[in-house]
Amino acid sequence: KEKVEITKEQQALMKIITDAYNRHQIPQDVAKKLLQDQYSAEENFLLLTEMATSQVQVLVEFTKNIPGFLSLDREDQIALLKGSAVEAMFLRSAQVFSRKMPSGHTEVLEERIRKSGISEEFITPMFNFYKSIGELHMVQEEQALLTTVTILTPDRPYVKDQQAVERLQETMLDVLRKLCVLQHPQEPQYFARLLGRLTELRTLSHYHTEMLASWRMNDHKFTPLLCEIWDV
Numbered sequence: 001k002e003k004v005e006i007t008k009e010q011q012a013l014m015k016i017i018t019d020a021y022n023r024h025q026i027p028q029d030v031a032k033k034l035l036q037d038q039y040s041a042e043e044n045f046l047l048l049t050e051m052a053t054s055q056v057q058v059l060v061e062f063t064k065n066i067p068g069f070l071s072l073d074r075e076d077q078i079a080l081l082k083g084s085a086v087e088a089m090f091l092r093s094a095q096v097f098s099r100k101m102p103s104g105h106t107e108v109l110e111e112r113i114r115k116s117g118i119s120e121e122f123i124t125p126m127f128n129f130y131k132s133i134g135e136l137h138m139v140q141e142e143q144a145l146l147t148t149v150t151i152l153t154p155d156r157p158y159v160k161d162q163q164a165v166e167r168l169q170e171t172m173l174d175v176l177r178k179l180c181v182l183q184h185p186q187e188p189q190y191f192a193r194l195l196g197r198l199t200e201l202r203t204l205s206h207y208h209t210e211m212l213a214s215w216r217m218n219d220h221k222f223t224p225l226l227c228e229i230w231d232v
């Protein structure tokens with residue numbers, strides 16, 4: 001049985017990433033706000049665009065802490081941010097949804113999101129993804145590394161030096177793989193399941209433009225930053 005060991009460097013890398021991830025937390029108030037009140041489709045859409053705009057700013061700050069990211073070609077840094085922003089938002093939404101909450105709160109949150117204005121057809125795949133993330137019971141280091149692996153996807157559109165991104169992603173995947181083995185010893189397939197969620201995440205993210213366009217209201221307004229990032 002091969003002894004899995006996280007090296008000192010990998011330990012340091014994980015700490016940098018996890019601290020940055022926790023520092024650049026989306027204000028958890030999106031869940032709190034939704035639990036406090038029921039909003040109209042218009043108010044919910046405005047809340048979404050505000051949250052998503054601040055999430056992109058948070059993502060930019062977070063990537064500055066990924067060792068090696070700032071050494072990438074600057075245009076490639078932009079391409080990686082643009083290519084991963086929607087996935088990072090859904091991954092963050094899934095993590096917010098999966099957080100331990102007082103009993104009954106998750107059900108209320110789910111109800112509020114179901115009624116928020118999203119059209120019916122996207123509700124099921126979205127919650128299937130949220131629940132499949134929840135079932136993994138990821139520790140925060142795994143969440144931070146999974147978001148980092150998502151950002152460092154070499155085959156995003158317009159990335160020129162894919163090898164450089166691949167090398168960085170492989171470094172992160174190696175730490176994540178070891179962490180999964182150490183955190184979930186009874187489940188040798190855990191790491192594979194985790195990476196499988198990234199496929200589901202990419203599929204869900206393909207719907208995001210339609211999800212926004214079909215939000216039950218007229219005249220969908222976006223911030224300039226979202227127009228850039230969300231292709232709307």
Ligand SMILES: O=C(Nc1ccccc1)[C@H](C1CCCCC1)n1c(-c2ccc(Cl)cc2)nc2cc(F)c(F)cc21
Pocket residue numbers: 026030031034044045047048051052055089090092093094096097098109112113116118208211212
């Ligand atoms: O704000 C949001 N997510 C966000 C979180 C963190 C960072 C950035 C965005 C929105 C809400 C949804 C209800 C109306 C108000 C916005 N949101 C979503 C969601 C995101 C994008 C699309 Cl197209 C559809 C749904 N899934 C969520 C799960 C949660 F547990 C949840 F709490 C909020 C969630």
